[in-house]
Amino acid sequence: xxxxxxxxxxxxxxxxxxxxxxxxxxxxxxxxxxxxxxxxxxxxxxxxxxxxxxxxxxxxxxxxxxxxxxxxxxxxxxxxxxxxxxxxxxxxxxxxxxxxxxxxxxxxxxxxxxxxxxxxxxxxxxxxxxxxxxxxxxxxxxxxxxxxxxxxxxxxxxxxxxxx
Amino acid sequence: xxxxxxxxxxxxxxxxxxxxxxxxxxxxxxxxxxxxxxxxxxxxxxxxxxxxxxxxxxxxxxxxxxxxxxxxxxxxxxxxxxxxxxxxxxxxxxxxxxxxxxxxxxxxxxxxxxxxxxxxxx
Numbered sequence: 001x002x003x004x005x006x007x008x009x010x011x012x013x014x015x016x017x018x019x020x021x022x023x024x025x026x027x028x029x030x031x032x033x034x035x036x037x038x039x040x041x042x043x044x045x046x047x048x049x050x051x052x053x054x055x056x057x058x059x060x061x062x063x064x065x066x067x068x069x070x071x072x073x074x075x076x077x078x079x080x081x082x083x084x085x086x087x088x089x090x091x092x093x094x095x096x097x098x099x100x101x102x103x104x105x106x107x108x109x110x111x112x113x114x115x116x117x118x119x120x121x122x123x124x125x126x127x128x129x130x131x132x133x134x135x136x137x138x139x140x141x142x143x144x145x146x147x148x149x150x151x152x153x154x155x156x157x158x159x160x161x162x163x164x
Numbered sequence: 165x166x167x168x169x170x171x172x173x174x175x176x177x178x179x180x181x182x183x184x185x186x187x188x189x190x191x192x193x194x195x196x197x198x199x200x201x202x203x204x205x206x207x208x209x210x211x212x213x214x215x216x217x218x219x220x221x222x223x224x225x226x227x228x229x230x231x232x233x234x235x236x237x238x239x240x241x242x243x244x245x246x247x248x249x250x251x252x253x254x255x256x257x258x259x260x261x262x263x264x265x266x267x268x269x270x271x272x273x274x275x276x277x278x279x280x281x282x283x284x285x286x
Contacts, residue, residue: 046213048206055204055240063241070245074232082213083221087228091250100258107265114272117264 006007013040018049027056031068046075171198176207189226199229204233226261 012029015022017040022029028049032040044051052071059067078085173179175198180187186207190198201210210229214222236243245263 046209047204048209051204051206052210055236067241070242072247074236074243078232082217083225084228085232086248087231090244090247092249093248093255097251097255097258100255100262101254104258104262104265107262107269110269111265111272114269114276 002014010034013037014044014049017041019046027053031056031065041067042075042079043071047071168192172202172207175199175202186210188221189214192252197266201226201230201233204236205229 010036011022011034012026013032013034013036015026016034017037019149030039032043054078055071058065074086077089081088083113169180169192170187171192171194172185172205173190175195186198192255210226213229214225217225232244235247239246242249249280
C-alpha cells in the first residue's frame, strides 16, 4: 500500500474550495476555518491562494492571523469597489480628517475669542461680523492646523509617493 | 523579440499582443511597477480584474492596485489596512478634541453672558 499523508478529519475552507486534501501542516487551516468558506473565497479571488500562501510564509507565525485579517479586509473592500479598493476608503477618511481639522480650527478660534474677553464686554466679541466670518469662512481658505493651506495634497494623490 | 513589449509581457517573457490588456498601464520603462503588482496579486488575477472593468476606469484601478501592492510589500502584515487604522485613530482623537473644545466654547459663552448681565446692573 502506498504511503500517503494522513487525512485531516475536516478540511479547512481553503482546501475545501481548492478541492484538495487538507494536511495537518496546511498553512491555511489555522486561519480559514471550514465554517467560513466565504472569507477564503474572497481572498482567493483577489490575491490567489498561492500568493496568500507565500505571504503567510513570509511573516512570523504569531503575525499570520493579523495578516489574514488584513488580507480579508482588503479583499472585501476591493470586491465592493473594484476600481479604488482600500484607496477609496483612505481618501474618504482623509477627507473626514480635513473636515474635522476645519471644525477644530473654528472651535479653537471661537474659544480664543471668548476666553480673551471673559472678564469684560468686548465689542469685538459681540460683533456680528466676527460671527459671520467664523461661520462662513470656507475651509478651503482656512489655514490648517499644521500651517498648510492646500487640501489637495492630503487627498489621494497619484503624483505623490509611492507613485513617484 | 518585440522591442516594444510592455513591462508585463517582458516580465512574463511572452509576446506582447496588440490588444495586450496590460500594455496601456505598464510601460516598458517601469518594470518595478508590474513586478510589485504581480508579486501580490498575480498577473492572472490582475488581468481578470481589469477585464471586468470599463476601459475608462482601468488606469485608476491599476494605480490603486499598485499602491496597495506597494503597501503590502512594505508591510506584509497589515498592508494599506495599517494606514486605515492610523487614520481611524486620528479621526477618533480629533473628534474627542473637537467635542472637548466645543464644550469649552459653550462654557466660555456662558461666562461671557453672565459677565454682560452683571455689568448691566452695575
